[in-house]
Amino acid sequence: MTDADSIVELIPRLRRYARALVGDRHAADDLVQDTLERAWAKLHLYRRGTDLRAWLFTVMHNVHVNQVRSRRETVSLEGEVLELPGRAGHDASLEARDLERMLARLSVEQREVLLLVSLENLSYEAAAGALGIPIGTVMSRLSRAREKLRNLMEGSPGPGRLQVVK
Amino acid sequence: MSELPVTEAELQAYVDARLPESRTAEIDRYIAGHPEEAGRVAAYRSQSDQLRATFEPVLGEPVPARLVRAARPRHVRIWRVAAAFALVGLGVLAGWQLHGSLAPPEAQQSFAHDAAVAHATYSPEVRHAVEVGADQEAHLVAWLSKRLGAKVRAPNLEAAGYSLMGGRLLPGEDGSAGAAPTAQFMYQCNKGTRVTLYVRTHVQDQHETAFRFARDRSVGVFYWIDRSFGYALSSADISKDELLKVANVAYQQLNP
Structure with a gap:
């Protein structure tokens, strides 16, 4: 199997993560496309035998950071309203709707960690590698993301009462 | 029972079922005696389940x-x-109708595909279906000819019942910066059905071709090459036979 075959096979996974990360279907596919183009330009940096999917998440993370930075959206992401996954005519359950809205209210950093671990089932090490952060930071962001999401979903804004171990 | 304190990081790993068995058992016992923490674990696990359930359908798209x-x-x-x-x-590539035994070259397939994508993108637009309207047809044609680097025309399809709405400029082959851009003309019949004619200049394969038909999901496309111009007529709403009639009118109008 060539690199291209392997990458094509991973597109649905990249799309799923991107959809959860940015919400809007078209913006998510734009992110995937930019990621794929960037991946080809940087393929010489991929170490053979390592997890290609984790490497593509790294590329996507970098592309996304640049996009967010260039759009100066860092401050407006809080409270951003996300579109539902674009299944035309499909009425997503209220629960899913809520979840997506709440997810959008996490910071990008929290959302990335939560999604890589919970949705994509990356190991903490792989998530740390993909995001270029220490594993301790993965754990503390994961903890904050989950607690914030829980508070949002239970309709109790305000800070969690937990002491987060750094 | 001696209990090591449970760190927050361990609790997260417990939620994700990523701890060694022995430690998991210890935390099981700890959780049993701490309903607050048990509630958190249950809530976090439920989040993960909901995340997966919510975004699972994307994998099947x-x-x-x-x-x-x-x-x-x-x-x-x-x-x-x-x-x-x-x-x-x-x-996507299902439904090729091959003329003779030769499959269309890849460049032509991707041309038809690009045309179908452009059709699917712009034809549902209510307010911004075209960049320049038919009321400024002379300007539209002059502008597109200038940008495409060759004299293009918007064929008159009234004989097939379709009126020109206008047109727009689109990226060239493969979205490549060096390639000449592409023009799209949009037409509508009195029932509101739309067809688009996608026109590319400087087509490498200079042979004239017969009409070829491709179906790209819901969009049917008749396409042909004529004197270094590539044309593709697309519609998502009319039958192949009906689209062929329109394509014939377009061909005649372009070759008077």
């Missing part, structure tokens, strides 16, 4: 062709496009 193309840059994808589409479960 057809992969947009532009992403497949991006995953296979031009130098690696020649002749492999069809295989790639099949691999990701798209029916």
Whole structure:
């Protein structure tokens, strides 16, 4: 199997993560496309035998950071309203709707960690590698993301009462 | 029972079922005696389940062709496009009607595909279907001719019942910066059905071709090459036979 075959096979996974990360279907596919183009330009940096999917998440993370930075959206992401996954005519359950809205209210950093671990089932090490952060930071962001999401979903804004171990 | 304190990081790993068995058992016991923490664990696990359930359908969606193309840059994808589409479960290239025994070259297939994508993108637009309206047809044609680097025309399709709405400029082959851009003319019949004519200049394959038909998901496309111009007429709403009639009118208008 060539690199291209392997990458094509991973597109649905990249799309799923991107959809959860940015919400809007078209913006998510734009992110995937930019990621794929960037991946080809940087393929010489991929170490053979390592997890290609984790490497593509790294590329996507970098592309996304640049996009967010260039759009100066860092401050407006809080409270951003996300579109539902674009299944035309499909009425997503209220629960899913809520979840997506709440997810959008996490910071990008929290959302990335939560999604890589919970949705994509990356190991903490792989998530740390993909995001270029220490594993301790993965754990503390994961903890904050989950607690914030829980508070949002239970309709109790305000800070969690937990002491987060750094 | 001696209990080591449970760190927050361990609790997260417990939620994700990523702790060694022995430690998991210890935390099981700890959780049993701490309803607050048990509530958190249950809530976090439920979050993970809901995340997966919510986004699972994305995995089953057809992969947009532009992403497949991006995953296979031009130098690696020649002749492999069809295989790639099949691999990701798209029916994109199904429905080729081959004239003679020759399959259309890849460049023509991707031309028809680009036309179908452009049709699907712009024809549903209510307010912004075209960039320049038919009320400024002379300007539209002059502008597009200038940008495409060759004299293009918007054929009159009134004989087939379609009136020109206007047109727009689109990126060239493969979205490449060096390629001449593409023009799209949009037409509408009195029932509101739309067809688009996609026109590319400087087509490498200079042979004239017969009409070829392709279906790209819901969009049917008749396409042909004529004196270094590539034309593709697309519609999502009318039958192949009806589209062929319109294509014939377009062809005659373009070759008076």
